[in-house]
Amino acid sequence: MPEIANTAAKVAVAMTVNGRLVSAELDPRTLLVQFLREKLLLTGTHVGCDTSQCGACVVHVDGAAVKSCTMLAIQADGMSVTTIEGLAGASGLHPMQEAFREHHGLQCGFCTPGMIMTALDMVARLGPDLDEATIRENLDGNLCRCTGYHNIVKAIGAGAAAMGAGAKVAAE
Amino acid sequence: MNDSTVTPIGAAVRRKEDQRFITGKGRYTDDLSRPGQAFAYFLRSPHAHATIRGIDTAAAKAMPGVVGILTGADLAADKIGDLICGWLVTSKDGTPMHMGSHPALAKDKVRYVGDHVAVVIAETLDAAKDAAAAIAVDYEVLPAVADLAAADAGAQIHDNAPRNISYEWELGDKAATEAAFARAAHVTKIDLVNNRLAPNAMEPRAAIGEYDAGDEAYTLWTTSQNPHVARLVLSAFVGIAPEHKLRVIAPDVGGGFGSKIFIYAEETVCTWAAKKVGRPVKWTADRSEAFLSDAHGRDHISHAELATDAAGKILGFKVHTRANLGAYMSTFSSCIPTYLYATLLSGQYAIPAIHCEVDAFYTTTAPVDAYRGAGRPEATFLVERIMDKAARELAIDPAEFRRRNFVTQFPHQTPVIMNYDAGDYGASLDLALEMADYKGFPARRAEAEARGKLRGIGLSNYIEACGIAPSAAVGSLGAGVGLWESAEVRVNPTGNVEVLTGSHSHGQGHETTFAQLVSARLGIPIDQVSVVHGDTDKVQFGMGTYGSRSGAVGMSAIVKALDKVEAKAKKIAAHILEAAEGDIEFKDGRFTVAGTDRSLAFAEVALNAYVAHKFPTSEIEPGLKEGAFYDPTNFTFPAGCHICEVEVDPETGVTRIVNFTAVDDFGVVINPMIVEGQVHGGIAQGVGQALLEGVTYDADGQLVTGSYMDYTMPRADDLPSFKLGLTQTRCPSNPLGIKGCGEAGAIAAPAAVINALADALGTQDVPMPATPAKVWALAKTRAVRQAAE
Numbered sequence: 001m002p003e004i005a006n007t008a009a010k011v012a013v014a015m016t017v018n019g020r021l022v023s024a025e026l027d028p029r030t031l032l033v034q035f036l037r038e039k040l041l042l043t044g045t046h047v048g049c050d051t052s053q054c055g056a057c058v059v060h061v062d063g064a065a066v067k068s069c070t071m072l073a074i075q076a077d078g079m080s081v082t083t084i085e086g087l088a089g090a091s092g093l094h095p096m097q098e099a100f101r102e103h104h105g106l107q108c109g110f111c112t113p114g115m116i117m118t119a120l121d122m123v124a125r126l127g128p129d130l131d132e133a134t135i136r137e138n139l140d141g142n143l144c145r146c147t148g149y150h151n152i153v154k155a156i157g158a159g160a161a162a163m164g165a166g167a168k169v170a171a172e
Numbered sequence: 173m174n175d176s177t178v179t180p181i182g183a184a185v186r187r188k189e190d191q192r193f194i195t196g197k198g199r200y201t202d203d204l205s206r207p208g209q210a211f212a213y214f215l216r217s218p219h220a221h222a223t224i225r226g227i228d229t230a231a232a233k234a235m236p237g238v239v240g241i242l243t244g245a246d247l248a249a250d251k252i253g254d255l256i257c258g259w260l261v262t263s264k265d266g267t268p269m270h271m272g273s274h275p276a277l278a279k280d281k282v283r284y285v286g287d288h289v290a291v292v293i294a295e296t297l298d299a300a301k302d303a304a305a306a307i308a309v310d311y312e313v314l315p316a317v318a319d320l321a322a323a324d325a326g327a328q329i330h331d332n333a334p335r336n337i338s339y340e341w342e343l344g345d346k347a348a349t350e351a352a353f354a355r356a357a358h359v360t361k362i363d364l365v366n367n368r369l370a371p372n373a374m375e376p377r378a379a380i381g382e383y384d385a386g387d388e389a390y391t392l393w394t395t396s397q398n399p400h401v402a403r404l405v406l407s408a409f410v411g412i413a414p415e416h417k418l419r420v421i422a423p424d425v426g427g428g429f430g431s432k433i434f435i436y437a438e439e440t441v442c443t444w445a446a447k448k449v450g451r452p453v454k455w456t457a458d459r460s461e462a463f464l465s466d467a468h469g470r471d472h473i474s475h476a477e478l479a480t481d482a483a484g485k486i487l488g489f490k491v492h493t494r495a496n497l498g499a500y501m502s503t504f505s506s507c508i509p510t511y512l513y514a515t516l517l518s519g520q521y522a523i524p525a526i527h528c529e530v531d532a533f534y535t536t537t538a539p540v541d542a543y544r545g546a547g548r549p550e551a552t553f554l555v556e557r558i559m560d561k562a563a564r565e566l567a568i569d570p571a572e573f574r575r576r577n578f579v580t581q582f583p584h585q586t587p588v589i590m591n592y593d594a595g596d597y598g599a600s601l602d603l604a605l606e607m608a609d610y611k612g613f614p615a616r617r618a619e620a621e622a623r624g625k626l627r628g629i630g631l632s633n634y635i636e637a638c639g640i641a642p643s644a645a646v647g648s649l650g651a652g653v654g655l656w657e658s659a660e661v662r663v664n665p666t667g668n669v670e671v672l673t674g675s676h677s678h679g680q681g682h683e684t685t686f687a688q689l690v691s692a693r694l695g696i697p698i699d700q701v702s703v704v705h706g707d708t709d710k711v712q713f714g715m716g717t718y719g720s721r722s723g724a725v726g727m728s729a730i731v732k733a734l735d736k737v738e739a740k741a742k743k744i745a746a747h748i749l750e751a752a753e754g755d756i757e758f759k760d761g762r763f764t765v766a767g768t769d770r771s772l773a774f775a776e777v778a779l780n781a782y783v784a785h786k787f788p789t790s791e792i793e794p795g796l797k798e799g800a801f802y803d804p805t806n807f808t809f810p811a812g813c814h815i816c817e818v819e820v821d822p823e824t825g826v827t828r829i830v831n832f833t834a835v836d837d838f839g840v841v842i843n844p845m846i847v848e849g850q851v852h853g854g855i856a857q858g859v860g861q862a863l864l865e866g867v868t869y870d871a872d873g874q875l876v877t878g879s880y881m882d883y884t885m886p887r888a889d890d891l892p893s894f895k896l897g898l899t900q901t902r903c904p905s906n907p908l909g910i911k912g913c914g915e916a917g918a919i920a921a922p923a924a925v926i927n928a929l930a931d932a933l934g935t936q937d938v939p940m941p942a943t944p945a946k947v948w949a950l951a952k953t954r955a956v957r958q959a960a961e
Contacts, residue, residue: 029298037203042196043196043198043200043202043203044195044196044197044198045196046200046374046375046426047202047376047458048374048375048376048426048459049458049459049879049880050458050459050460050879051459051879051880051881053879053880053881053885054374054459054880056374083196084194084195084196085195085196085197087195088195093194093195097194097195100190100194101186101187101190101191101194102186104186104187104845104846104848104849106190106193106194107427107679107680107681107849107853108373108374108375108424108425108426108427108678108679109189109190109192109193109194109198109424109426109679110198110200110373110374110375110426110427111374111426112193112194113193113194113196116194132893135888136888136889136891137888137889139887139888139889140887140888140889142888143374143880143885143887144374145372145373145374145427145429145853145856145857145885146374146427146679146849146853147849147852147853147856148852148853148854148855148856148857148886148891148894148917149852149856149886149887149888149891150849150852150891150893150894151848151849151852152888153888153893154893
């Protein structure tokens with residue numbers, strides 16, 4: 001593909017994505033989500049809007065949920081990024097992923113990666129005992145058009161509880 | 173229930189497709205890239221209505237990274253045809269609808285903000301956007317026609333549509349209806365606006381067009397609910413390529429709700445342009461473009477009157493509706509406010525005479541077409557609002573008034589085409605009243621009042637026509653296509669099965685339910701079944717997914733193909749088991765000689781079918797693969813009762829849904845988990861319409877609600893958890909007894925919510941969306957009214 005003249009100088013960026021060190025020379029205006037999807041081909045992180053409202057692009061940056069459409073890739077330089085592709089381990093699905101399947105927390109699947117990443121952030125911030133009102137309030141930044149949220153709320157509650165039980169077992 | 177078991181019909185089997193979606197391995201159109209692809213950006217009209225005097229692309233073409241810029245003139249030079257509306261509606265005076273010319277890129281005029289003026293194709297999307305900004309378009313701005321109520325008095329939008337009317341249509345017996353009104357004891361009148369909605373599938377539309385010069389063949393990857401129909405339209409009408417030289421692939425699609433049925437300008441242009449520029453051309457809408465250019469839904473203004481006798485029985489119903497088509501007639505736009513609307517105006521009720529007039533207008537707004545429910549939500553909203561209003565005027569309990577007028581004998585021929593085949597409306601009403609604790613409502617209302625809150629309860633007894641649709645019937649009503657479905661069941665030599673279906677899945681879970689059906693029928697584990705859809709090179713043909721038709725029509729085609737597979741396998745088994753064909757029984761995955769212990773597993777017969785050593789191939793062809801086309805014999809008629817209970821804070825105008833009960837009769841349910849999910853999502857969209865959503869254009873035709881900052885989508889904390897119940901009458905018109913479940917929530921919910929608000933606020937004039945500002949004003953009026961009393 002022919003190179004295009006670009007007045008902006010490329011900027012070097014390096015970060016850890018799903019445990020792997022990656023680096024690239026980027027146009028400074030490259031968004032984190034563009035870097036993930038277009039350069040790293042991690043297409044599980046989606047773009048559903050252009051006003052930072054829908055949450056389909058949520059990833060974790062240094063452990064906190066971030067809308068990756070609202071952050072420049074260079075802002076994540078030196079940081080650790082986790083995407084939906086980084087959740088399942090060698091032993092299988094993450095309990096939150098499993099809960100979404102078990103409770104039919106997804107239909108078309110487009111919002112799902114953002115929902116799962118937001119759910120994990122919720123557990124990290126608020127602990128594993130999440131009631132319905134708390135879950136609904138904390139889902140404010142994620143839109144779903146298919147499920148009416150009913151089963152997403154159930155899935156997050158169950159996934160959080162499973163994480164809590166898992167942590168308890170690990171501690172004992 | 174896990175992957176390696178045989179899955180019976182009726183089991184809540186967990187979804188096979190979820191594995192890829194929960195791990196980020198879905199394959200949506202924008203996730204795909206083609207070698208050498210360039211990026212398309214559409215220059216869109218900033219004006220609602222304007223003549224294009226000239227387009228100067230010279231400066232833009234010289235911009236860095238530009239691969240090509242194409243306009244309507246290039247489209248015309250290549251003799252690319254207009255986008256079409258595939259359903260002919262005829263006006264009451266016998267004239268066919270006036271379909272305005274709809275080129276994929278504007279030729280001499282633009283007709284809404286967002287209309288397509290030119291496409292810029294460049295090495296990057298940013299380069300394409302930069303170049304688009306350098307295109308000079310000389311517009312002569314014309315008056316906008318943004319107000320449906322005054323559309324006939326506005327500037328003429330299409331040369332062939334005076335007064336901006338496409339058709340003035342009617343259904344029913346006018347004289348009989350007038351006669352019914354003449355002997356009425358009471359007439360209830362209502363004026364309603366059915367608010368305009370943006371579908372908002374979370375995945376924005378996208379397309380990649382590619383041309384293979386060696387094969388002279390095109391491939392289009394697109395966000396479609398019906399790739400075969402897209403190929404048919406792009407071949408037979410738009411004329412981009414013959415059908416056998418155009419492959420359309422709809423991979424994972426992130427929701428549709430109707431908006432991805434239609435053949436849009438963007439995928440048309442990307443396909444055509446791929447050959448023009450000699451590169452794959454990729455386009456993905458951003459959300460702002462989606463708001464501007466996805467076909468919107470609803471947008472009716474209606475006046476209705478209901479005539480009742482002294483005993484509270486309905487005598488007649490008349491309706492006059494103005495329907496907005498937008499700037500152009502989208503693919504199925506004409507049938508939505510006519511044959512999918514007026515045909516359902518009998519609701520669940522025995523109404524002797526109905527007359528409905530629908531006038532369909534062009535306006536300088538985005539095209540309007542099917543959105544979840546498509547015509548049927550508009551009908552239900554009208555019927556269920558006027559039922560409530562009439563009940564209150566007649567001082568009859570709304571539940572009792574409905575019950576008094578239910579259709580109770582089946583089949584029931586309505587005065588508006590439909591022949592209801594089965595149902596038990598009293599059963600769903602009874603269960604819903606019980607689940608919602610209707611009797612306990614007065615106490616809850618009093619308790620709320622003591623807290624300074626206003627409670628209301630509202631019913632919506634919806635009916636819909638699904639399983640779309642018998643081909644000859646819709647043909648007689650103007651449809652340009654048949655609405656059957658196809659299926660192919662390929663049994664592999666090792667006994668696993670691929671099912672090819674024309675029903676596209678974009679959230680409905682077909683990969684599970686269809687596999688569940690095959691697993692149950694053939695007695696093989698569900699993980700031995702794959703469902704293939706969404707690729708015109710793999711599936712021979714299909715009409716796609718909409719109108720809750722995938723179960724009733726798509727699965728019925730699979731049943732037909734399975735019948736053929738079983739019949740042939742029995743013949744083969746008979747030869748191997750040296751028995752008469754009539755003595756072979758097939759049960760639990762085994763072919764058994766009746767009354768003996770001699771049997772073969774399904775996989776053994778499959779292998780033998782391909783090895784072909786043990787039967788005479790002069791009589792039985794080798795192999796085990798069967799196809800079927802299924803054409804339904806009737807529409808299906810899902811129906812039910814949804815009850816909403818709201819609590820209004822009169823200080824803030826905020827409406828909280830404190831209870832939502834949905835009782836539905838979907839006929840036979842294959843997978844209750846998936847069916848419940850469909851109901852949840854539908855209710856959320858219906859609640860969205862009632863309380864939150866509304867597309868708004870200003871007087872100049874500018875879209876005011878063009879982003880999620882301006883258009884209110886339902887969020888998790890706007891909704892409660894829902895209470896669901898099922899009643900069941902089997903659908904007699906298809907082999908599985910399925911009625912369909914995809915649209916019920918969106919159809920039923922708006923009237924339930926608004927009826928509840930009307931109850932809470934003590935007025936029938938509750939507009940949608942009932943935003944806090946409007947509800948606050950109504951609560952205030954109520955307080956003033958009460959103080960005066």
